[in-house]
Amino acid sequence: MSPSLLDLQAAWLCPQPGGDLGSALDHPWGPLHRPDWVARGLVVWPRGGQWRRLSQRLVCPDAWRALQADPPGLRARLVLRWWADQAELRVDGTAIHAGDLFDTACRWVLPEQWWRGEPLQLELRLRSPLHDDGALLHSRIELEPLDPSDPLGVLAETRAALVNLRREAGRPDLPEPEAGWHLLGHAHLDLAWLWPVADTWQAAERTFASVLALFERFPRLHFAHSTPALYGWLERHRPALMAAIQAAVRAGRFEPINGPWVENDCVLISTASLLRQFQEGQWDSRRRFPQLAHELAWLPDSFGFAAGLPAVAGATGVRWFCTHKLFWNATNPFPHRLFRWRSRCGTEVLALMTAPIGTDGDPLAMERYRLEWQRSTGLARALWLPGVGDHGGGPTAEMLEQLQLWEHQPEAAPQAHGTLRAYLAGLEPHAPALPVWRDELYLELHRGCATTRPDQKRHNRTLERLLREAEIAAVLAGSGPGADWRPLLFQQFHDILPGTAIPEVFEQAEPQWRAARRQARRRRDRDLAACLGGGAPWDRPRPVSTGRPWWALQLVPLAGRHRTVRLPAGQWQAQGQEQGPAQWQALPTQGAMAGGCWVQLPPAAGMVAQPLQHHPGPPDATAPAPSSVHQPVWVAGLRAGNGMLSVELGPRGVEQLWDRQGLPLLAAPLLWQRFADRGEFWDAWDLAADHADHPLPWSWQGLPAWRERGPLCASFVWRGRFGASRVRLEGRLLAGTPWLELVFSVDWRQRHELLRLEVPLASRAVRWAADTAGGVLERPAEPLTAREKARWEVPAISWLCSVGPRGGLALLLDGPQGVSAAAGSLGVSLLRGPTWPDPGADNGRRRQRLALLPASPNWPQAAVPEHAQGFREPLWLRPAGSAAEPAATPRRFLPPLAPGLQLIGLRPTAVPGEAVLAVANQSPRRCHLELGEAWEVLARVNGLDEGPVAQSGEAERMLLRPWQLGFWRLRPSGAPA
Structure with missing residues (x-):
């Protein structure tokens, strides 16, 4: 027995297989199933929510009783740490302490x-987690002196251990004069995870009330917490508590460290959503806490960070980025603790890999961390974040008393409490000498999050589009404030959108997703109907027609091309000119198997509203004349084409694709695969690294069969079955469309499986590119470094494309989804079957759309991002407001943007009649933004509508550097100032 420590692990008793009590360490289950844990002295038992009841009779050792004086000079603590999702300590039958998977000590x-x-x-009493075996990690009695001078020497052993740590690190026995601790209380609080959102509000109340009470007992304590969405809830529902928090903020004790609206996922959302996360977070924080500068983003737990995040964050005034998650890398330790993170456009943020979250005041753990921080950065003063986390909790009196005990010991580094802003300010002078990271912050773990729960990804991508369209419609109609993004931003929290929460979270999110989609759709449709109605400035001479008027509106400023769409059956007409009266021209149509008819619309360049006329009636049984169809589809046996690409079917499905020059694109048929994916420790989060070694059979039924053979559409169907799941693949080739669309439908009933599509490439790639949050990222096709090899599955938003000397092939996604690429193939993960924490996460009817697009000579020149946007975003097709009034002449709201430029958003400002346009340069060349005569550009601003941003001249004001994100305040030409 140590003079100051009594180990209790061997004294615990538990029921044995025969029913008698015996040593918990000797229970036969442990050595058989978890010998590694038993070798470490852990008390272990099986996973799955099983209880383990431990007991022992605790008597004070005689040697310790002899040390205790009158008045007492010592204090004894029962110190426990467990890995269990519920824990309860009883002493003489009275409940003393309770904890869980997060409050573990x-x-x-x-x-x-x-x-x-x-x-x-x-x-x-301990209950094992559902996903992992349970363990009592340690249990002991520790002595503490009541006199900080420690006259009885009970801290001597720990003091000696601190000296040894420094000697092993090559440091002096006692801390250097510059060494020290910057202490800041913290409580990581997931908005949802293994509990529903309603529990989060209660946890926040308990946490903040506890912290405010601790301020009274510990006058030096400072506390920091993120999440504007949480402060907004408190303001609405707990105003008294929020008022107390704001008073503590004014006193400098309570620090909001907000950044985005929630601690969001940073790799599965579009650039527009990532931008809006930071905008809403900044706008709300400035309003709620105006006395502070909000220049930092606190994202300790998100599952990786896109390379474009510095550009998006920097546009909204964020200068510091803080996370801890990169320490979770399973393969390659992240090399930096403090660095400059630079995006492709050159924007930088200062990045801090913080101390662990959910820590206490253990002096040895603290010193190990500080020495590692000093070794990595050369700085001797480190940040420490005491507080129970994940489900809230924050610092406890026990933690703070432990810290107080050691602040008086010369072997421990000095302590100072303070704000995160003060600590970061002390790091600022070191910025010029810091290393620069020019890449994504890829988490070498949790690779399944881009594929798990595809329903959440579908809701997200649909609502992202509807909200952007609703804001565009509000600008065009001049109807005032834009759409409410906050319901979407909340669901982008890093344990909701990735699909890593319990079923209740998604059951409760479903009606919120649907309500937000309905609201955005109604707002968009109302404003567009008002915008496209009669009256000035739309009142122009109109050609006479007896059909019902319709509008076809392209809400993105893309280059003009013929589009083949499915509309109600009948005859369709369109005008051929964008300005002035024109004759109605009959459009080619073809009856559609799914109902209605296929119609080929004339090309519309830019953001254009095209008037159409519909003459209802039965579908025209006669095929349109080939001369009336732009790039018509032809079918010959098992081959089909449209002049832009062609496809060959066979016993193995899609067996070959050719581009417009007749060059083959596939080295072998498309390969639909399933693998055993017996998840790793984090089931819903992680793909099994060896899944490719465990293929499973897949049976297709016969040959693909043509369903439609016409000049506007040729489609085929192929059916199959495996396990308890039935699959249906529909392929579709449309006139004037440069891609082959694939619609994969499945009634998914599998567990612990991975469903993938592999695309074998005829032309080997030297690198590949993908659309990510904040911009495009290119990677080598043949990974060379260990870090490149670890990125065998990455998230992509809407496309990925091979790049080789003979051109490439793009895979368009209705994503986000997990993807991979190599010199000889592209791959996409379609479905998974994890069972924890949601037993039926991916199961049910699923439908996913993909497309294959020839990309020669490379992805920028083949306009892959623009085609991906056209693939994902349908035209707005609606009848005009009045059947008696023919539609107006075409109207172009925005011209097509220059190649490489992408519209991120167009939203109204607080000034009536003004709007802010956000555009990203997705190319490696400088691009000018041309808006035509319909808009007056007022100023170039930043991402928070602040400005103007100084530019050297008019031409420079409209210039975007490679990969740059730009913002302009504008208004319609001729509008009153």
Whole structure:
């Protein structure tokens, strides 16, 4: 027995297989199933929510009783740490302490009667997690001196261990003068995870009330917490608590460290959503806490960070980025603790890999961390974040007392409490000498998050589009404030959108997703109907027609091309000119198997509203004349084409594709695969690294069969079955469309499986590119470094494309989804079947759309991003408001943007009649933004509508550097100032 420590692990008793009590360490289950844990002295038992009841009779050692004086000079604590999702400690039948998977420690002060020799009967009830075996990690009694000078020397052993740590690190026995701690209380609080959102509000109340009470007991304590969405809820529902928090903020004790609206996922959302996360977070924080500068983004737990995040964050005034998650890398330790993170456009943020979250005041753990921080950065002063986390909790009195105990010991580094902003300010002078990171912050773990729960990804991508369209419609109609993004931003929290929460979270999110989609759709349709109605400035001479008027509106400023769409059956007409009266021209149509008819619309360049006329009636049984169809589809046996690409079917499905020059694109048929994916530790999060070694059979039924053979559309169907799941693949080739669309439908009933599509490439790639949050990222096709090899599955938003000397092939996604690429193939993960924490995460009817697009000579010149946007975003097709009034002449709201430029958003400002346009340069060349005569550009601004941003001249004001994100305040030409 140590003079100051009594190990209790060997004294715990538990029921044995025969029913008698025996040593918990000797239970036969442990050595058989978890010998590694038993070798470390852990008390272990099986996973799956199973209870383990431990008991022991605790008596104060005689040697310790002899040390205790009158008045007492010592304090004894029962110190426990567990891995269990529920824990309860009872002493003599009275409940003393409770915890869970997040509140995993106890430092209970033993009562005075124990010192007098009265034994205590301890009972510890622990329940194992559903996903992992349970463990009692350690249990002991620790002595603490009440006098900081430690006259009895009970801290001597730990003090000696601190000296040894420094000697092993090549440091002096005592801390250097510049060494020290910057202490900041923290409580990581997931908005949802293994609990529903309603529990989060209660946890926040408990956490913040506890912290405010601790401020009274510990006058030096400072506390920091993120999430504007949480402060907004408190302001609405707990105004008294929020008022107390704001008073503590004004006093400098409570620090909001907000950044985005929530601690969001940063790799699965579009650039527009990532931007809006930071905009809403900044706008709300400035309004709610105006006395502070909000220049930092606190994202400790998100599952990786896109390379474009510095550009998006920097546009909204963020200068510091803080996370801890890169320390979770399973393969390659992240090399930096403090660095400059630079995006492709050159924008930088200062990045801090923070101390661990959910820590206590253990002096040895703290010193190990500080020495590693000093070794990595050369700086001797480190940040420490005491506080229970994940489900809230924050710092406890026990933690703070432990910190106070060690601040008086010369072997421990000095302590100072303060704000995160103050600590970051002390790091600022070191910025010029910091290393620069010019890449994504890829988390070498949790690779399944881009594929798990595809329903959440579908809701997200649909609502992203509807909100952007609703804001565009509000600008065009001049109807005032834009759409409400906050319901979407909340669901982008890093344990909701990735699909890594319990079923209740998604059940409760479903009606919120649907309500937000309905609201955005109604707002968009109302404003567009008002915008496209009669009256000035739309009142122009109109050609006479007896059909019902319709509008076809392209809400993105893309280059003009013929589009083949499915509309109600009948005859369709369109005008051929964008300005002035024109004759109605009959459009080619073809009856559609799914109902209605296929119609080929004339090309519309830019953001254009095209008037159409519909003459209802039965579908025209006669095929349109080939001369009336732009790039008509032809079918010959098992081959089909449209002049832009052609496809050959066979016993193995899609067996070959050719581009417009007749060059083959596939080295072998498309390969639909399934693998055993017996998840790793984090089931819903992680793909099994060896899944490719465990293929499973897949049976297709016969040959693909043509369903439609016409000049506007040729489609085929192929059916199959495996396990309890039935699949249906529909391929579609449309006139004037440069891609082959694939619609994969499945009634998915599998567990712990991975469904993938592999695309074998005829032309080997030297690198590949993909659309990511914040911009395009290119990677080598043949990974050379260990870090490149670890990126065998990455998230992509809407496309990926091979790049080789003979051109490439693009895979368009209705994503986000997990993808991979090599010199000889492209791959996309379609479905998974994890069972924890949601037993039926991916199961049910699923439908996913993909497309294959020839990309020669490379992805920028083949306009792959623009085609991906056209693939994902349908035209707005609606009848005009009045059947008696023919539609107006075509109207172009925005010209097509220059190649490489992408519209991120167009939204109204608080000034009536004004709007802010956000555009990203997705190319490696400089591009000018041309808006035509319909818009007056007022100023170039930043991402928060602040400005103007200084530019050297008019031409420079409209210039975007490679990969740059730009913002302009504008208004319609001729509008009153």
